[in-house]
Amino acid sequence: MKRAILFFFKYYFFWVCYFLLYKIIFLLFNFVHTVTLSWSDIFGAIWHGLRMDLSVAGYFTMLPGLLLSLTPFVKPEIIRKIIRVYTILVLIVVSMMGLADMILYPAWGSRLNAQILPYLTNLPEMFSSVNWWQILLFYGILTGIVGASIYCYHKLLHKNFFKKAVIKWIATPVLLILTAALILPIRSGISTSPLNFSSVYFSQSLYANHCAYNFFWSFCDATMHNELKSNPVKYMDEADCMLQLKGVDQLNQEQPPCFIKNKTGKPTNVIFVILESFSNKVIEPLGGLPNVTPRFNQLCKEGILCSSFYSTGNRSDKGLSSLIGVYPALIKASSILFYPNKMKSLYCLPTYFKEHNYDLSYHYGGDMNFFNKKMLLMQSGVQKIVSMDDFPMHLSHMQNWGVPDQYLYDRMFDDLKKMHEPFLSMVYNISSHEPFDVPSFTRIKGSSEKDKYCNSVAYADSCLGHFIDKLKKSPLWKNTLVVITSDHTSLQPGPTSLEEPATYKIPLLWIGGVIDTAFVANNISMQTDLSSTLVQQMGWKPKPSYFSKNIFGSKQYAFYYRNEGWGFLSPELGFFLNIESGKTHTFYGEKSADKVPLTKFAKAFTQHLHDDFLKR
DSSP: OHHHHHHHHHHHHHHHHHHHHHHHHHHHHTHHHHTTSOHHHHHHHHHHHHHHHHHHHHHHHHHHHHHHTTTTTSOHHHHHHHHHHHHHHHHHHHHHHHHHHHHHHHHHSSOSOGGGHHHHTOHHHHHTTSOHHHHHHHHHHHHHHHHHHHHHHHHHSOTTTTTTOOOOTTHHHHHHHHHHHTHHHHHTSSSSSOOOGGGGOOOSOHHHHHHHSOHHHHHHHHHHTOSOOSOSOOOSOHHHHHHHTTTGGGGGGOOOOOOBOOOSSSOOEEEEEEETTOOGGGOGGGTOOTTSOHHHHHHGGGSEEEEEEEOSSSSHHHHHHHHTSOOOOOSSSOOGGGOHHHHTTOOOHHHHHHHTTOEEEEEESSOTTGGGHHHHHHHTTOOEEEOGGGSOHHHHTSBTTBSOHHHHHHHHHHHHTTSOSSEEEEEEOOTTSTTOOOSSOOSSOOSSHHHHHHHHHHHHHHHHHHHHHHHHHSGGGGGEEEEEEESOOOSOSOOOOTTSGGGGEEEEEEEETTBOOOEEEOOOEETTHHHHHHHHHTTOOOOOOSSOOOTTSSOOOEEEEOSSEEEEEOSSOEEEEETTTOOEEEEEOTTOTTHHHHHHHHHHHHHHHHHHHHHO
């Protein structure tokens, strides 16, 4: 009996050690962020995260515990072999998840969660973010980790463990009791509240708290709660919520100055450029690094530059939902684009142009089916859609994600000359997407992720500049407005913390032959505001909306949303509210006289957004 009980405890100990080792590897792999932590945060991540590690080890030990309870009736050696096969299979799956977690974190800024599920249904898109050598490295490291883990397992629970062992019937109830007792580490105690993310929160640093997570626990919890069935933020009753938002749906009806001065007598064409992963951190006039985007830097002097424009989320689907669907990102559910039945209720930006008989087109160098992009565009009236499938094979596979920017812009420019005026033509580049494999271009040397990202941005900037140069030489320029912005930022060049405003600050630039003024607009605004602002600049009336106001209007604020919580920014107050820990990180305005009313307004806005999503 002692042998069986010892096996049980050694097995549990094996999994605890396995996850502790992975936590250390994660900290080393993300060294660029880890060095920003204090030693107390590093050790705190290991210590506080132990609760999740103990929980997952408990889950993995339950089946072996039940099998061990059969050893008085079945040969122990047979039970040992079954447990061995089970362990190897679990090791392979869990190790793959652990490696994916480490590799994706620098790009996603979150531990392994339900965001990966759409990629699993579209494997080509999933592998587009990595190079072939990274895939080989992935399987090489996977083989090493699994092999080393199996070796340690055999050392700890060797094949002679049950040799000549005689296990009496009394072992069965004892092992069943021990297995049942695993509920204690699984729930992390005997309290009525089960283990959750808040249980391991210990630091003001979101990255430090992320390090404390167990990747397997994080993925399983996020997958089970992926579908938003209830509002994750309920701060007040509905009547009080709507009272706080009184008049917000009319903010886009204000009449700020019109900056479009079309003197040609023709309707104004609009070209909408969405840049992949561009942030203010790489644009010098917006406080970013010098010499990364020289062409964009020059264009900033030629039009209206919005210096305090924010993405509502951190991934492409959230950016497209906000910019085209005019619907902010969400907590937990990522974006409305993953819910086709809800998405069809959106009144999208292109729809306004369709109603005014504009010719609509969209150019993208990648796969249009990912994130339901094609559905979003077609339901908003866009019929002319160009994607990687419309390019020769040698171009569509030149980069992992598809067609390099230079060829994408060339195709778009040729198509613009054939479009009926007036037109709205949108283009979404891919070359600045990880793995940053731009073709035959080196302006910024180096092999670090920062260098590769900045070089890809420099390439994308050069291609955009060349496209604008050709537009300026064409007859289209005089009656065309070009709006340039980004889908979201990148954690590079970093580090910036995951909750701070700089991680969501993106460029917005208005240029073209119809813009005859140049200035910097400092109004705080967000991606969804672009729709109402553009519609008004075109001389049309936008529909009332709680989620889109005029950038140049009287009210200034922006929101951004993550799985862990949400951020709010206004001239007087800026904070991030973590719904998992219940803690608020205030960036500025702690002593502002407007702190209380602004906080209540922000909570009402966020609550109403998620109520609205659930009702659609």
